[in-house]
Amino acid sequence: MRHNSFMNTTTENSAANYDEVVTRIAEDPERFWLEQAKSHIDWVTEPTKAVDDSNAPIYRWFPDGELNVCFNAIDRHVANGRGDQAAIIYDSPVTNTVRSITYAELLDEVSRFARALSDKGVTKGDRVVIYMPMIPEAAVAMLACARLGAIHSVVFGGFAPNELAVRIDDTAPKAVISTSCGVEKSRVLEYKPMLDEAVEIAANKPEFTVIVQRDEHRCELGETDLDYAELLDQTPEGIDPVTVKATDELYVLYTSGTTGKPKGIVRDSGGYAVASAFSMPTVFGLQPGDTMFTASDVGWVVGHTYIIYAPLLAGVTSVLYEGKPVGTPDAGAFFRAIEQHKVNVHFTAPTAMRVVRKEDPNGELMKKYDLSSLRAEFLAGERLDPDTYEWTTKILAEATGRDIPVVDNWWQTETGWPITANPLGLTRFPLKAGSSTKPNPGFQVEIVDPGGKPVPAGEEGLIVIKLPLPPGTMATVWGDDERFISSYLAAFDGYYLTGDSGYLDEDGYVFVMGRTDDVINVAGHRLSTGIIEAVVASHPAVAEAAVIGVHDDVKGQIPRALVVLGDSAEAADPNTVIDELVALVRKEIGPVAAFKRVDIVSGLPKTRSGKILRKTMRQIADGENDPAVPSTIEDRSVLDDLGAVLSRS
Missing domain, CATH: 2.30.38.10 (Luciferase; Domain 3)
Incomplete structure (x- = not known):
């Protein structure tokens, strides 16, 4: 394959500051994005056109360009002298494993696994479902598919068989790549029985399955199952990357819809590669050789972009973490990893910081570690409430003696990278609690x-x-x-x-x-539950809070708060806290909010990515017979426990 040499053009081809970049895009978006495409990505056929609008409102990026995303993520860095740099650091406190995988080692395994898949009939345009936990082989599987031009669809490891079957049916995959088990802090979760049940349910059955056997549990293989390690042993030589069009699909990632057929979000190859590589120096201020630790999962969009593709495309080392923010072993887990791997940017969800705060309100565990390498803390996945923002900022400053920016950023599965953030590589704006700062260029x-x-x-x-x-x-x-x-x-x-x-x-x-359905109408006044929630969460006794709008015969809707108290508030009288919260909302927002109902609860139901199930709780509180419970719920028992509380009028 013929490619241009990789260039670090962060300052050469990006404008000096945010306003200049925004102006350049406004004046000539075609030229700007072609420049980014040429400076950040190596092409087989360099694009001459940025965007095809002939089928608007559906647009296609770099329609005449050709490339291979896997080549850009691995091969070119090895060719340009970064083969000995760590590409992925696998950090698994649940298995007591830390392993560094260089770009050269990753290239060897990815190219050999891609050949093994090719030998079994996987070709360009085929779909491959990946059903795996946070292990290096998940990254290898994704990149091997990209190398072949096959379209991967990652399903969060441990998803229920029926949900996995729905996704298998929708993509009709040639193969499924999975593992014998997932490992959590207190249990081993067998994957093979769930996968077998899903395949049995599915109408579009895969031709074969590849299983990564883990030491914590080894499963029996069926007639169409292949052992990952044996496949690699039988495949000593790798395969060259397959050229694809920029508009060809790279992956399909499903949204966590609550009812009906899930939406498979399609990501293209060229546009995604350009945007991912562009975002690393621009939004995160990261350069080749830096280290990024994104505490997400490859089953989510954050994991796709900022554990796998963006760091590797940019020549950055990525920490792949198999564990939790607390309990593996304690609330200092993230910060131990930051010290050990000299992490420059850490990215997690606000929920993670709230559970850290609940267990370690003064940040004593955080302060045990040397965080001198850390330049920024990014938080996304749900709204970052001002109280969590301010606590995180304060504790990081106490732990480091420095001003560490806590960067709220807002985006969606659909957008693939942040819509808004504080673009640290362009202009560091003054931070405002409650705001994800400004729209990213474009x-x-x-x-x-x-x-x-x-x-x-x-x-x-x-x-x-x-x-x-x-x-x-x-x-x-x-x-x-x-x-x-x-x-x-x-x-x-x-x-x-x-x-x-x-x-x-x-x-x-x-x-x-918040979501548009989180805006409530109280006696003709439109109020955001997010604003009320921010006030409730600012109370020092509150660790977490959710405010929902529930039906009221007189006012139409009224706000209702569900509150989890922090460990430091154990001695507080719940009735006193409730009275103080009602008074606080009345003071900050006014009597128009009609805020009177607060329930102290032990936990809030969430998806595995940390989003609180406000819509589901609202439906239960309103007495709906069939509340929508997303397949991504983390712990159904939390919602079940809340049922009696929510059902009370």
Whole structure:
């Protein structure tokens, strides 16, 4: 394959600061994105056109370009002298394992596994479902598919068989790659029985399955099952990367919808590679040789982009972590890894910091570790409430003696990379609690009312993004362009509907308050439950809080808070805390909120990515017979325990 040499052009081809970059995109987006494509990615056929708008509102990025994403993520770094640099550091406190995998070692295993898949009939355009925990072989499987031009669809390890079967049926994969088990802090979860049941349920059965056998549990293999280690032993030589079009699909990732057929978000190859590589120096301030620790899972979009593709495309070392923020072994787990691997940027969810705070409110465990390498803490996956932002900022400053920016960033499975953030590689803006700062270059964010009319600064409305979306965002819904248009593009002509509500302030900062169905109408007054929630969460006794709008015969809807108290608040009288919370909301928001109902609970139901199930709780509280429970729920028993509380009027 013929490729251009890899260039580090962070300062050469990016403007000096945020405003200049935004101006360049506004004046000539075609030229800007072609420059980024040429500077960040090595092409087989260099694109001459940035965006194809002939099928608007569906756009295609770099339509005449050809490349291979795996080559860009691994091969070129080895060719350019980075073969001995760590590509992936596997850190697994649940198995007491730490292992560094260099770019050269990763290239060898990925290329040999790709050949093994090719020898079994996997070719360009085939689909492969990956059902694995956070182990290096999950990354190898993803990259091997990319090497062949096959389309991978990663399903979160441990998903229920029926949910896995739905995704198998939708993608009709040639193969499934899985493992014998997942390992958690207190149990070993066998994957093979769940996979077998899913294949039995599915109509579109895979031709074969590859199983990674783990020492914690080895499973019996069936007639169509292949042993991963044996396949590699039988495949001493690798395979060259397959050239694909920039518009060819790289992967399908399903949203965690609550009902009906899940939406398979399609990511293209060229646009995603450009955007991912562009975001590393621009948003995160990371350069080749730096280290990033994203405490997510490859089953989520954050894991796809910032554990696998973006770090490797940018020549950065990525920490792949198999563990929890607490309990493996304690609330200092993340910070031990930051010290041990000299992490420059750490990325996790606000929920993770809240559970750390609950167990270690003064950050004593964090302060045990040398965090001198850390430059920034990124938090995303749900709204970062001001109280969690302020606590994290304070504790990191105490632990390091430095001003460590805590960067809220807002994005979606559909967008593939952050819509808004503080772009540390361009301009570090003053941080504002409650805001994810400004739109990243390429995202034109606007606020409109339900009729599509722009609203003034400071006024809450629907958050929309002007089309075309930048490269790296969703290309379509798998197999269903019409569903893509009807779900996201039809509401307002020329705009993508995010489904979130919020506002822009006079400085252009974006404040995301929650999903649009989290805006409640109290006696004719539209109120954001996110604003009320932020006030509740600011109380020193509160570790976590969720505010939902529930039906009221007189006012239409009224807010109701479910609150988890912190460990430091054990001695507090719950009734006193409730009275103080009601008074606090009345003081900060006013009597218009009609805020009177607070329930102290032991836990809040969440998805595995940390999102609180507010909609489900609201449906239970309103007495709906069939509340929507997403397949991604972390612990169903938490929701079951809340049932009696929520059902009380």
